[in-house]
Amino acid sequence: MKQRVERDSLGERLIPSKAYYGCQTLRAADNFPITGDRVHPQLIQAVAMVKKAAFLVNMELGMLEEKKGNALVSAAEEIMEGQLHDEFIVDPIQGGAGTSINMNMNEVLANRALEIIGSEKGNYKLIHPNNHANMGQSTNDVLPTAVRLGAINLLGRVISRYGEMVKVLEEKAQEFDDVIKMGRTHLQDAVPIRLGQEFQSFADAAKRDLQRFAEAQKGLRIVNLGATAIGTGLNADREYVRKVTIKLSEIAGQDLKQAANLVDATQNHDQLAELSGALRIASLNLNKVASDLRLMASGPRTGLFEITIPPAQPGSSIMPGKVNPVIPEVVSQVSFQIQGNDLAISMAVQSGQLDLNAMMPILVFNLYQSLDIIAQAATVFSRKCLQGIEANKERCRRMVEESLGIITAINPHVGYEAATRIVQKSLATGKTLREIVLEEGLLTAEELDIILNPQEMTRPGIAGKELLEGYGGVYEGKGKK
Numbered sequence: 027m028k029q030r031v032e033r034d035s036l037g038e039r040l041i042p043s044k045a046y047y048g049c050q051t052l053r054a055a056d057n058f059p060i061t062g063d064r065v066h067p068q069l070i071q072a073v074a075m076v077k078k079a080a081f082l083v084n085m086e087l088g089m090l091e092e093k094k095g096n097a098l099v100s101a102a103e104e105i106m107e108g109q110l111h112d113e114f115i116v117d118p119i120q121g122g123a124g125t126s127i128n129m130n131m132n133e134v135l136a137n138r139a140l141e142i143i144g145s146e147k148g149n150y151k152l153i154h155p156n157n158h159a160n161m162g163q164s165t166n167d168v169l170p171t172a173v174r175l176g177a178i179n180l181l182g183r184v185i186s187r188y189g190e191m192v193k194v195l196e197e198k199a200q201e202f203d204d205v206i207k208m209g210r211t212h213l214q215d216a217v218p219i220r221l222g223q224e225f226q227s228f229a230d231a232a233k234r235d236l237q238r239f240a241e242a243q244k245g246l247r248i249v250n251l252g253a254t255a256i257g258t259g260l261n262a263d264r265e266y267v268r269k270v271t272i273k274l275s276e277i278a279g280q281d282l283k284q285a286a287n288l289v290d291a292t293q294n295h296d297q298l299a300e301l302s303g304a305l306r307i308a309s310l311n312l313n314k315v316a317s318d319l320r321l322m323a324s325g326p327r328t329g330l331f332e333i334t335i336p337p338a339q340p341g342s343s344i345m346p347g348k349v350n351p352v353i354p355e356v357v358s359q360v361s362f363q364i365q366g367n368d369l370a371i372s373m374a375v376q377s378g379q380l381d382l383n384a385m386m387p388i389l390v391f392n393l394y395q396s397l398d399i400i401a402q403a404a405t406v407f408s409r410k411c412l413q414g415i416e417a418n419k420e421r422c423r424r425m426v427e428e429s430l431g432i433i434t435a436i437n438p439h440v441g442y443e444a445a446t447r448i449v450q451k452s453l454a455t456g457k458t459l460r461e462i463v464l465e466e467g468l469l470t471a472e473e474l475d476i477i478l479n480p481q482e483m484t485r486p487g488i489a490g491k492e493l494l495e496g497y498g499g500v501y502e503g504k505g506k507k
């Protein structure tokens with residue numbers, strides 16, 4: 027393999043001649059063999075956008091020669107389009123606050139720009155990774171800005187996928203609105219509820235997640251580009267500092283705002299923690315839904331079996347015919363991962379010291395993973411599970427009729443002591459509550475039909491005093507002889 031020699035402040039390194047990365051990138055690849063992963067493509071594209079904005083403003087101000095600047099802009103645009111991503115070889119978890127990511131970009135940009143103008147790679151006297159590709163910038167304003175820009179794009183996908191999931195849940199809520207089933211508290215029979223009501227509660231929780239995502243997205247639009255090293259803008263032209271965020275907004279198609287206090291925006295990443303927190307809460311809600319569905323679908327012979335989840339794959343290597351709820355299971359596991367990621371992000375955010383947070387790499391690694399997997403989980407959940415759920419109506423109805431929980435609806439009409447006696451007699455004899463009430467003459471069949479109407483039992487204020495008014499019924503435990 028042909029090689030070229032490159033030098034930095036620590037000495038010489040041999041670089042493959044075809045490589046667009048350079049000496050500092052190779053050192054970082056050697057120093058940080060941590061995950062074996064590569065930097066997220068969204069972050070690579072976002073950093074390239076930041077660089078393009080810097081090149082254009084520096085050219086406008088006469089700071090960067092147009093021939094060099096145009097070549098650098100062309101190189102940045104190629105990376106924005108997804109080219110040259112194989113040249114980004116540094117591990118996403120690294121020391122140095124992300125300097126290795128920034129320098130990997132600077133070296134690729136410089137070498138590709140050299141190639142564009144007809145020079146050989148490594149001829150840094152002509153186009154230099156630091157002097158030209160990093161002009162007016164620092165890792166400490168480039169990377170935080172790019173992290174936020176990439177997160178905006180990833181969050182947009184999350185919001186879209188979540189919106190699809192909410193729509194499916196609401197459609198199921200309508201479809202199951204007439205399915206009466208037993209509600210449960212403490213995993214014990216409680217009072218009847220409609221299956222549609224439960225699905226609507228799933229949808230409403232997801233809607234609140236969408237609201238939190240939208241709020242977090244506002245904070246991501248505040249960036250510290252122009253801050254350079256610690257927020258003071260050292261080594262950046264004053265006009266550059268004023269214009270560069272405006273230029274980046276045009277390039278990215280996003281309404282970005284430069285932070286009013288660049289020192290604060292360089293030190294503190296609480297807005298990223300806020301986004302992670304919104305993802306964590308969403309993951310809690312996702313896990314609640316997934317867990318509930320697994321319980322409701324349990325069986326099919328010895329569980330609740332109130333719903334049927336679409337089969338995704340055979341469930342066992344030893345038990346023929348077994349089908350497991352694998353989609354809800356994977357959704358729960360995604361939830362666990364996001365909660366773990368949020369802890370790592372929280373620790374990274376609080377570990378910034380003085381004028382910089384050096385823990386940005388682990389923060390972005392976990393944040394982008396959470397954004398990726400929650401979007402994927404929402405899509406898989408919607409398309410491979412939620413859309414195909416069916417209600418086992420007869421099973422749900424029979425469990426309501428056989429349940430002791432409906433005594434709660436009868437209680438106001440016969441009194442607590444009588445209701446308790448009815449439950450005990452039902453347990454002892456196996457007779458239904460309805461049969462015992464009729465045997466003892468406490469209520470008529472017509473009155474029971476009204477009181478135990480499935481729809482009426484699941485609407486607030488219906489199965490009470492006003493229900494029997496005009497019918498001649500009774501209330502407040504007076505009983506009927």
